[in-house]
Amino acid sequence: MRKDAVQQDPFKSVSIIGMGLLGTSLGLALKQRQLAEKIIGVGRAGSPSLQIALKRGAIDVARTNPAAAARSDLIVLATNIGVFPDLFRAIAKGLAEDTIITDVGSTKQQVCRWARDLLPRTARFVGSHPMAGSEKRGPEFARVDLYSNAVCFICAGKAGRMELAAQRVEWMWQQVGMRTLRVKPQFHDRWVAAISHTPHAAAATLINLIQADAANLLRAAAGGFMDTTRVASGDVEMWTDIFVTNHLAASKSIRTFVQLLQGFERAIRNEDRTAVREFLQRAKTIRDQLPQRQGGG
Amino acid sequence: MRKDAVQQDPFKSVSIIGMGLLGTSLGLALKQRQLAEKIIGVGRAGSPSLQIALKRGAIDVARTNPAAAARSDLIVLATNIGVFPDLFRAIAKGLAEDTIITDVGSTKQQVCRWARDLLPRTARFVGSHPMAGSEKRGPEFARVDLYSNAVCFICAGKAGRMELAAQRVEWMWQQVGMRTLRVKPQFHDRWVAAISHTPHAAAATLINLIQADAANLLRAAAGGFMDTTRVASGDVEMWTDIFVTNHLAASKSIRTFVQLLQGFERAIRNEDRTAVREFLQRAKTIRDQLPQRQGGG
Numbered sequence A, B: 001m002r003k004d005a006v007q008q009d010p011f012k013s014v015s016i017i018g019m020g021l022l023g024t025s026l027g028l029a030l031k032q033r034q035l036a037e038k039i040i041g042v043g044r045a046g047s048p049s050l051q052i053a054l055k056r057g058a059i060d061v062a063r064t065n066p067a068a069a070a071r072s073d074l075i076v077l078a079t080n081i082g083v084f085p086d087l088f089r090a091i092a093k094g095l096a097e098d099t100i101i102t103d104v105g106s107t108k109q110q111v112c113r114w115a116r117d118l119l120p121r122t123a124r125f126v127g128s129h130p131m132a133g134s135e136k137r138g139p140e141f142a143r144v145d146l147y148s149n150a151v152c153f154i155c156a157g158k159a160g161r162m163e164l165a166a167q168r169v170e171w172m173w174q175q176v177g178m179r180t181l182r183v184k185p186q187f188h189d190r191w192v193a194a195i196s197h198t199p200h201a202a203a204a205t206l207i208n209l210i211q212a213d214a215a216n217l218l219r220a221a222a223g224g225f226m227d228t229t230r231v232a233s234g235d236v237e238m239w240t241d242i243f244v245t246n247h248l249a250a251s252k253s254i255r256t257f258v259q260l261l262q263g264f265e266r267a268i269r270n271e272d273r274t275a276v277r278e279f280l281q282r283a284k285t286i287r288d289q290l291p292q293r294q295g296g297g
Helices: A021-032 A047-056 A079-092 A109-118 A160-175 A185-218 A225-227 A236-245 A247-267 A273-289 B023-032 B049-055 B083-090 B109-118 B158-173 B183-220 B223-228 B237-246 B247-269 B273-289
Strands: A011-017 A036-042 A062-063 A074-077 A100-103 A125-131 A150-153 A179-182 B009-016 B034-041 B062-063 B074-077 B098-104 B122-130 B152-157 B179-180
Touching: A011 A021, A021 A036, A021 A047, A021 B273, A036 A047, A047 A062, A074 A079, A074 A109, A074 A160, A079 A109, A100 A160, A109 A125, A109 A185, A109 A236, A125 A160, A125 A185, A150 A160, A150 A185, A185 A225, A185 A247, A185 B074, A185 B183, A185 B223, A185 B247, A185 B273, A225 B183, A225 B223, A236 A247, A236 B273, A247 A273, A247 B049, A247 B183, A247 B247, A273 B062, A273 B183, A273 B237, B009 B023, B023 B034, B023 B049, B034 B049, B049 B062, B074 B083, B074 B158, B083 B109, B083 B237, B098 B158, B109 B183, B109 B237, B122 B158, B122 B183, B152 B158, B152 B183, B158 B179, B183 B223, B183 B237, B237 B247, B247 B273
Parallel strands: A011 A036, A011 A074, A036 A062, A074 A100, A100 A125, A150 A179, B009 B034, B009 B074, B034 B062, B074 B098, B098 B122, B152 B179
Antiparallel strands: A125 A150, B122 B152
16 A cells, blocks of 8 residues: 555544535535544634534534634635635644645635635645535535535645645545546636636526516516526625635636627627527537536526 | 406417427417317428327317318417418418417517518517527427426507507417517517527537537537527527527627627736636526526526
């Protein structure tokens, strides 16, 4: 057995900070597959989430101080991204040398920058973005299979010690059913700007477009509209964090989207059947090749 | 019993022109509720649709010449809109005085204009737009309940004779499960531009936006993206007809959509948390109030 092989045994202790949909679902999945001997859940004092997570068996112990996570084998940040700086500072002090830190945040450049700036130099941070979720939030919607058959992006440094940490994190996500995909933070943020943030911006805009006529229009909304705008029901704070932490890539992607759409609008305005058909045909051809729906979010 | 009361008895004969999803589903629904003594299906020679519709019991008789429909009590145009001018000309000659003509087309101004210009002066045309459908096309996907619990827009003139025809058409749609909503063609086209055509344009654009990176991105596409872009799989010819026949309202609605989205993009670019949150919150509040998914399309 090579000395630097990736550990494949369960974690002795895992701390999950944030008992929302993602954190609680991860606890359930780790428990079911016996991937952690002990799971510490960290949540806000006074919020019912911790008790729900305990009752559902997603965690063994409930804590309200993030510093309690500092000595676990693995720490997973599962709050909104906006809270990450405070959390990094809270765990920085007592951090054990071998502790691996990861997260489930939807943007990666800003998060990796915070980890670099706020954690000790020797800290082993690996960015994760599991492409799973739902517009439903909270531990009551947690599912043991939330992470099954979806992709998890992994952002990690190249140094040997970091590489082992990255492989350990990849192993964990694979154990709960994900396909992992290594990517640089800036590429990640550009990708999710195109496949997640711009669709979200479009969905929210479609809703705000009909606002004035809402009363009349609501009754007539057909399934297509409901599907196209479903993500606009997503958690507002979470999405505000996403757009703000990924503002460069998101705004660039939206501007490209607008340019494309304006070209299509011109074709419509000019009654240019050929151009309209060509635009729709290109989209249909690609859309028909997409794999069937996988996971949530 | 008032002399001008709306007939509530079954049609002696109904002709449905176009044996796609909508036409075949209507045949099935009329049959199930015994609303037509005889249903004539009109389709293209050589296409298997007519035989499928016959075999599924959606029609009693198969014809390939639209002129065969001219003497029915009710004629329903259920082809793509682009074929309507030819169909109006074909049925215009032998049209019986009491025949009511309607359609299932997704835009109404252009269709009502064609009806006025191409049918005899005395013809009783009532525009219908059942907000039902699916990105799946063809008689093999037809369902007896396709029209249940969805809205049907009705566009009709005000003259007494037209009013009775409109009520008869409304009665028919209500019998197959729809809620009817009377609306002027120009209002209809503005509404559907906002709730159907602009979402479709956005979905197609979202797909074309990722085209270059498609190979990498396809694996990572999460459920949100799949939902948001589902309608982009819709029939290309049908949607080309829709955008071209509704080009004024559709292009205006898309331009308003672009302006709204550009405002949101500016807020993101400026990292204006308050404006980003406010935009998302407004959309979520409205979206959460929308009724649950109803019918298809």
